[in-house]
Amino acid sequence: MNKKKNEAIAYEKIKRAIMLKRLVPGQRVTEDWVSNELEMSRTPIRAAFTKLENEGLIELVPHRGAFVCSPSDKELEDVFNLRIVLESYAAESAIHQMTDEHFKELDELLKEEVKAYEDKDYEEFLRINSHIHAYPAKVAGNKFLLQEVERLNQWADCYLILRDNFYTTPMDQVLSVPEHREVVKALKKRDAAAAKKAIESHMLSTLNDLAERTSIFN
Amino acid sequence: MNKKKNEAIAYEKIKRAIMLKRLVPGQRVTEDWVSNELEMSRTPIRAAFTKLENEGLIELVPHRGAFVCSPSDKELEDVFNLRIVLESYAAESAIHQMTDEHFKELDELLKEEVKAYEDKDYEEFLRINSHIHAYPAKVAGNKFLLQEVERLNQWADCYLILRDNFYTTPMDQVLSVPEHREVVKALKKRDAAAAKKAIESHMLSTLNDLAERTSIFN
DNA sequence: TGTTTAAAGATTGTATACAATTTCTATATA
DNA sequence: TATATAGAAATTGTATACAATCTTTAAACA
Known part of the structure; x- marks a missing residue:
């Protein structure tokens, strides 16, 4: 059995807290505080902070503490544009290496995504979403x-807002699912151009949705 | 005056040692050893190691030490392909925002690149190369x-081999310089397609050069 | 009232001791 | 000779004490 290092535990717990909005953008977090909360010394906490900073989830300010990142509209847009570029390239690279086995796995993931939604298991929903996006x-x-x-996927997850009414939205209005299906369809047809288009429009639709929900005057 | 942290000093010194091949791919490096060499405690060394691992320059093996990464041919290829994608996208995004001031700066960088070569200042040459690539x-x-x-640029720098005869190669055979000029020319013409093509061919030419020089049977 | 300044407090940065884990080495055994 | 094994050695992982640095507070002053 491979016992997990405290450093890894701290990293995951902090990341999860950010994703679930228990730590909100702009919030200040000190090493001491986390150290007390997680009942371990500052050493592994520091290591976790360093990693989280590298990934753009927190900002380390010397002698002040760590601050949960509070991205501007532009930064959100930048990340999503970059995701379009990278995931499109991934699809293009992968499209002729995908086997029936791969497609079966993708179909399985799509089913699991629906199930997670029906089960109202938000964390699982995000996890599967990540898998689908990273698959190519x-x-x-x-x-x-x-x-x-x-x-980038993980970064974006931290700013997807968990609305109160998320699970009351009718299934057919959860755009993610049909949009993912569209991408998979294009991959199956080995149509790289269509796949890229589907990825782009899915990404923009997510960004748009996010922007609307984030806006103060809405 | 902003005194630099030991952690940052350690990070830079180790990175430089890798770039200058004082630490070679596959070499084992322990926290204790670096700690003695740099005359500081293990704490900042550990932090530096973490950062270097994140950037793919060393691999951390629990209870064994850190190992300077020894990339396969495929990994080199993967990195250069990804660089093509990212730098092409950067050029495309930047091309209509570039002012005369920007072009003047780029021309200046090209001149400095030549000068660094003539001065046989390899580190400066790499530094300027990085600036040129990151400019868009x-x-x-x-x-x-x-x-x-x-x-990725930095990662690649660590595997560019400093040949004995590097500075004896006649200037007009150092492909980097004319290839960089080609990219800048396309940017000036606001010709995104040409810029992308120039970036791609420069990157492939560098990779090719690298592969030839790295090959054992050559 | 607003500004400067000094001291106190808070927080990170570093060193170091020790614990946990793994690797290495030498010996015993077949 | 090859393999298993136990103990020693090496190395990282963690806790903790203290140093350095920055922020806050409050008092003094204009």
């Missing part, structure tokens, strides 16, 4: 590409 | 894009 990069086999796709 | 991403103003471009 995984098949492409470029680990640098995969790493960056996953990093 | 900087103008584009997408900090996520810039960060990744710089990271």
Whole structure:
């Protein structure tokens, strides 16, 4: 059995807290405080902070503490544009290496996504969403590409707002699902251009949705 | 005056040692050893190691030490392909925002690149090369894009082999310079397609050069 | 009232001791 | 000779004390 390091535990717990909005953008977090909360010394907390800063989730201000990142509209847009570029490239690279086995797995993921929604399991929903988005990069086999796709994906997850009415939205208005299906359809047809188009429009639709929900005057 | 943290000093010194091949791919490096060499405690060394691992320059093996990354041919190829994608996108994004001032700066960088070569200042040459490559991403103003471009650029720098005969190669056979000029020319003409093509061919030419020089049977 | 300044407090930055884990080495055994 | 094994050694992982630095507070002053 491989016992997990405290550093890794701290990293995951903090990240989860940000994703679930228990730590909100702009909030200040000190090493001491987290150290007390998680009942471990500051050493592993510091290591976790460093990693989270590298991923753009917190900002480290010397002698002040860590602050949960509070991205501007432009930054959100920048990230989504970059995701379009990278995930499109991933799809293009992977499209001729995908086997029936891969498509079966993708179909399975799509089903699981619906199930997670029906079960109102938000964390699971996000996890599966990540898997779907990273799938082409995984098949492409470029680990640098995969790493960056996953990093941006995770970053975006932290700013997807968990609305009160998220699960009361009728299934057919949850755009994610049909949009993902569209991408998979294009991949199955080995139509790289269509896949890229589907990825772009899905990404823009998510960004748009996000922008609307984030806006104060809405 | 802003005194630099030991952690930052350690990070830079280790990175430089890798770039200058004082630490070679596959070499084992322990926290204790670096701690003695740099005459500081293990704490800042550990932090530096974490950062270097995140950037893909070393691999951390629990209870064994850190190992300077020893990339496969495929990994080199993957990185250069990704660089093509990202730097092309950067050029496309920046091309209509570039002012005469920007072009003047770029021309200046090209001149400095030649000068560094003539002065046989390899480190300066690499530094300027990095600036040139990152320039469009900087103008584009997408900090996520810039960060990744710089990271991959730096990663590649660590595997550019400093040949004995590097500075004896006649200037007109150092492909970098004319290829960079080609990219700038396309940017000046606001010809995104040409810029992308020039970036791609420059990147492939660098990769090719690298592959030839790295090959054992050559 | 607003501004400067000094001291107190808070927080990170670093060193170091020790614990946990793994690797290495030498010995015993077949 | 090859393999298993136990103990020693090496190395990272963690806790903690203290140093350095920055922020806050409050008092003094104009």
